[in-house]
Amino acid sequence: MQTDAVVESGRYxxxxxxxxxxxLAELGAFAAxxxxxxxxxxxxxxxxxxxxLTLDKDAALINTFALITSSYFVVRAVAAIRDSDSRGCVRWLVAALVMGAIFLVVKSQEYAHHIGEGITLSTNTFYMFYLSLTFFHFMHVIMGMVILAAVAVKAKRGCYSADKHTGVETGASYWHMVDLVWLILFPLVYVMR
Amino acid sequence: MKKRTVLGIRACTWVWLLMMSLTLITYMIGQVGVGGVSASMTVLGFALIKGQMLGDYFMGLKRLSGFWRWPVSLWLFLPGGLISAAFMLVG
Structure with missing residues (x-):
């Protein structure tokens, strides 16, 4: 069983x-x-x-677990390709995509519930922020999944190796950013009062 | 010139478990419905710790030197500071 992976360290x-x-630009927008x-x-x-209080904290918990776990799976995918294990890299990326899909399904169910109750952006200020902020993030999850899927396809074709895997790291970095934003969003919108 | 070093997957696994645990505690605080500055700052603190761990271990920034070591830390300081200020001003 692999326990360590070789990584580069330096200035970049x-x-x-x-x-x-x-x-950094995306993080700036979310900070604002x-x-x-x-x-x-x-x-x-x-x-x-x-x-x-009308928000579904159970759904938010599941989604937070899903994104944190997906990020961990992406870490494993990067470690695998650094070890020249393309098949392992693909497997971990697919696992991360499954976690991303769980997030999308659960979040979509939340949106469906709100829409069913007639809630829109103009219902009140709280919902305006809740819907726009979470949907902005939702779109980033979709974008991240598209990137991870593209990386997985290239990994399956053998385009990456221990010496050449910048694409995997690039996709991984974007996905971690998506997770990072949710780590702040979850307590701010669902818990802090 | 870059040097090669070793990133412990085991360390990342522990970080993942710690992040999941802090998330569960955050959820439980939310379920109890505790409000106020203390509870809010505790929950926010957990989020900032998780964010720092994600940057350090998952993104791999812990091993960098120079400018790129700090973007995530500085970013966490920005919303963390704004949110803290807003909640503390309300009281």
Whole structure:
């Protein structure tokens, strides 16, 4: 059983440097979103606390578990390709994609429930933030899954090796960013009151 | 010139388990319905710790030196600071 993986260390992060510029831009947008939510809440504390109770915390827990686990699976995929194990890399990426799919299904069910109750962006300020913030993130999950799927296909074709796997690291870095954002979003929107 | 080093998958596995545990505690605090600054800051603190661990171990930034060592840490400070300020001002 593999317990260690060889990685590069130095001055630059794993993957293509361009994805990191993109990641920083995305994180900046989400930081602004989080700040806006928190400061808007200051003038609407009772409204935010009341409607926060209508959210499904069980679904949020499942989704947080799914994203953290998917990120861990992606770590294993990167470790596998650094060990020249293309098949292992594909298996871990598929496992990560399954976790991503679980997130999408659970989140879609939440949206369906809200839509069924007639809730829209204009229902109130809390739902405006909740729906727009989570849907913005939802779209990033889809984008991340497309990237991971493309990486998995290339890995299956044998395009990566221990010496040449920047594509795997690039996809992994983006996926970790998607997880990172959710780690803040989950407590902020579902728990903090 | 880059040097090769060893990333412990075992360490990442422990990080994953710790992140899952902190998530479960966060969920339980939410289920109890505890509010206020203390509970909110505790939950936010857990999230920031998880974010730092994700950056350090999953993204692999812990092993870098120079500018790219710090983007995730600095980013966590930004929303963490804004959210903390907003919740503390409300009281």
């Amino acid at each position: 992060p794993p993957g293509d440097l361009a994805i990191w510029v993109f990641i 979103f989080f700040g806006s939510y928190a400061f808007t809440r200051m003038n609407n504390v009772e409204l935010f606390n009341h409607y926060q």
